[in-house]
Amino acid sequence: MSRIVVKNLPKQISQEELKNHFSLKGSITDVRLIHKNGEFRRYAFIGYEGEGDASAACDYFHNTFIKQARVMVEMCHDYSSKERPESWAEKNKKHKEKKSNKSQLKEASTNNIETETKKEGKKKKERKKDEDSLKEKLLGQYKDDPSFTEFLKANKKGAKEGEGAAVFAEQESSSEAEEEEDQEEEEEKEDKLAQKKNVSDQDYLKSLMKTETQDKDHIEGKKPLKKKEKKEFYTVVIRATEMCKAKQSNSRTFTKKAVKAFLKPLKFKSLRIPKNARMVAYVGFKTEKEMKQSLQKDKSFLDGVRVHIVKHEKPSGNGDTSNQNTNTPWTAKEEALKQAEPVAESGKLFVRNLWYSVTEELLQELFQKYGEVTDISLPICKHTRRAKGFATITFLFPEHAVKAMTELDGTNFKGRILHILPAIEPETKEQQKENLSFKEKKAQEKKATAGSWHNWNTLFMGSSAVVDIMAERYNRSKQEILDSEGKQSVAVNLALGETQVVDETKRFLEENGVSLEAFSSPGVQRSKTVFLVKNLPARTTAKELVELFSKFGELGRVVLPPSGVTGIVEFLDSGEAKKAFRNLAYSKFKSLPLYLEWAPIQVFKTDFVAKPEETEEEDKKTEVDEITKKRRAISRFSPVT
Numbered sequence: 001m002s003r004i005v006v007k008n009l010p011k012q013i014s015q016e017e018l019k020n021h022f023s024l025k026g027s028i029t030d031v032r033l034i035h036k037n038g039e040f041r042r043y044a045f046i047g048y049e050g051e052g053d054a055s056a057a058c059d060y061f062h063n064t065f066i067k068q069a070r071v072m073v074e075m076c077h078d079y080s081s082k083e084r085p086e087s088w089a090e091k092n093k094k095h096k097e098k099k100s101n102k103s104q105l106k107e108a109s110t111n112n113i114e115t116e117t118k119k120e121g122k123k124k125k126e127r128k129k130d131e132d133s134l135k136e137k138l139l140g141q142y143k144d145d146p147s148f149t150e151f152l153k154a155n156k157k158g159a160k161e162g163e164g165a166a167v168f169a170e171q172e173s174s175s176e177a178e179e180e181e182d183q184e185e186e187e188e189k190e191d192k193l194a195q196k197k198n199v200s201d202q203d204y205l206k207s208l209m210k211t212e213t214q215d216k217d218h219i220e221g222k223k224p225l226k227k228k229e230k231k232e233f234y235t236v237v238i239r240a241t242e243m244c245k246a247k248q249s250n251s252r253t254f255t256k257k258a259v260k261a262f263l264k265p266l267k268f269k270s271l272r273i274p275k276n277a278r279m280v281a282y283v284g285f286k287t288e289k290e291m292k293q294s295l296q297k298d299k300s301f302l303d304g305v306r307v308h309i310v311k312h313e314k315p316s317g318n319g320d321t322s323n324q325n326t327n328t329p330w331t332a333k334e335e336a337l338k339q340a341e342p343v344a345e346s347g348k349l350f351v352r353n354l355w356y357s358v359t360e361e362l363l364q365e366l367f368q369k370y371g372e373v374t375d376i377s378l379p380i381c382k383h384t385r386r387a388k389g390f391a392t393i394t395f396l397f398p399e400h401a402v403k404a405m406t407e408l409d410g411t412n413f414k415g416r417i418l419h420i421l422p423a424i425e426p427e428t429k430e431q432q433k434e435n436l437s438f439k440e441k442k443a444q445e446k447k448a449t450a451g452s453w454h455n456w457n458t459l460f461m462g463s464s465a466v467v468d469i470m471a472e473r474y475n476r477s478k479q480e481i482l483d484s485e486g487k488q489s490v491a492v493n494l495a496l497g498e499t500q501v502v503d504e505t506k507r508f509l510e511e512n513g514v515s516l517e518a519f520s521s522p523g524v525q526r527s528k529t530v531f532l533v534k535n536l537p538a539r540t541t542a543k544e545l546v547e548l549f550s551k552f553g554e555l556g557r558v559v560l561p562p563s564g565v566t567g568i569v570e571f572l573d574s575g576e577a578k579k580a581f582r583n584l585a586y587s588k589f590k591s592l593p594l595y596l597e598w599a600p601i602q603v604f605k606t607d608f609v610a611k612p613e614e615t616e617e618e619d620k621k622t623e624v625d626e627i628t629k630k631r632r633a634i635s636r637f638s639p640v641t
Contacts, residue, residue, distance in 0.1 A: 047415020
């Protein structure tokens with residue numbers, strides 16, 4: 001891991017100061033000061049290019065002082081690492097989970113106890129019912145028995161009393177049955193509330209309290225309170241003119257009495273005079289007719305001040321703000337990301353938070369571990385000539401892209417945390433294609449297949465360009481060269497002229513450091529920065545090619561033979577070369593379409609070396625250094641006083 005965390009930093013420290021302080025132990029790729037709600041939390045993350053630099057900085061700067069603050073420096077760990085310490089958020093989450101588990105266990109135990117008590121109560125009720133039913137059966141058997149009646153008479157209770165007791169017993173049993181039914185209904189309701197998983201003890205008690213209060217309200221006959229609806233009036237704004245504002249004092253405001261006298265005989269329903277605004281009043285009328293009548297008093301005097309009266313336009317409501325939010329560019333990007341083709345189908349990844357000095361070779365080394373990479377697009381800034389911090393990587397097989405995304409997302413790369421997303425394909429212009437002609441559609445199809453190798457012919461030359469060169473060389477007109485009545489046919493003349501031009505171009509390319517053997521080897525790997533430019537008009541100059549291709553990026557070498565029919569163009573960055581190739585392939589240049597072909601990898605025998613260009617500032621620096629050296633030499637031999 002080439003990333004460190006620095007704790008206990010001073011409150012007032014900038015990103016540049018921290019970078020300069022820690023750059024003693026290696027090249028820094030990232031410095032991130034952590035803030036929360038605009039307040040610095042006194043710790044930062046610093047990324048180094050290599051792991052050795054990060055460990056050396058950790059050992060060197062740990063327990064050292066920065067502006068009277070003793071800092072602690074520690075090594076960072078990846079999110080997936082087992083050595084990574086738990087954050088406070090993770091600890092709090094685990095603590096909450098433990099609490100919730102305990103509360104769930106308590107609820108389960110209480111529920112079990114309640115169910116057991118309910119079961120016991122139901123069993124007791126069933127026993128009582130059985131006993132009552134037995135008593136009723138026995139009384140029914142001995143009701144007509146004379147000995148039983150004599151037994152009752154022998155006791156103090158009479159027959160009437162016995163009959164009344166029997167009736168009382170029946171009424172009592174019926175009332176008990178009704179009470180039991182009501183209790184069972186209430187218990188069923190309570191069981192339904194208690195069986196809900198997400199209901200806590202407080203919510204359960206609140207629900208019981210609500211039912212009690214609702215019953216009370218129902219008994220007392222109370223009606224629910226209605227919310228007061230805001231009345232909408234037709235509002236106008238009374239505002240003083242700018243000249244009158246300048247003349248009056250800053251504390252001058254309108255009064256209710258003055259506004260009322262100004263608007264007579266009109267009667268307003270609302271009046272609002274803001275405290276912060278000077279000489280402004282908002283007046284609301286009940287009808288639109290009254291509002292229009294008040295507008296007629298525009299440019300009249302209120303309390304000695306000329307005023308303007310304008311209809312008040314209400315700000316856009318929630319619906320308009322929601323529409324504005326949906327039309328913002330970031331919401332459009334979010335929707336495009338949601339609708340993007342999944343990585344398992346496209347095999348394309350969008351990688352961001354990259355180091356600004358990263359190269360395509362480094363990205364190739366990182367991602368080719370997971371599968372064959374077909375294309376890497378790394379945009380370069382034109383001003384700084386460094387990467388913009390993001391790239392697009394395409395795999396041959398989509399499953400390799402999925403694997404790379406799952407394993408590399410959130411990991412450290414050159415001191416920075418990678419963030420990988422599915423890449424969004426460029427929008428297809430199908431509607432424009434439908435309106436194109438057959439010729440334009442064919443041109444677009446050719447442009448789309450310009451990068452395929454089967455369309456390439458290395459030293460292709462157009463017949464019109466060959467005719468122009470032959471006519472210029474032999475001082476003849478095109479009509480004489482293309483004359484079919486001569487000794488030789490036109491095809492033979494063109495073939496002889498083309499072979500002569502091809503030999504001349506080969507000789508010129510070899511003299512200028514181009515390896516022709518690289519073109520002859522089959523299946524050779526193609527370059528990403530150099531390509532051939534073919535089908536040029538005769539006598540095209542190198543200056544014209546530079547003007548054409550320099551729009552897309554910085555050029556290295558431009559090789560063009562004297563005939564000006566076929567040339568070689570080199571870019572310093574592969575991304576700019578791809579952009580130029582994509583835009584200029586089969587485009588029209590001097591009434592002829594350009595044919596582009598990626599050159600072999602070792603097309604040039606030597607690497608490109610930029611010529612050092614000394615600026616005026618560098619010249620001044622060298623002069624100053626020479627003067628200081630002379631002064632030091634003189635001071636050494638000067639006499640000491």
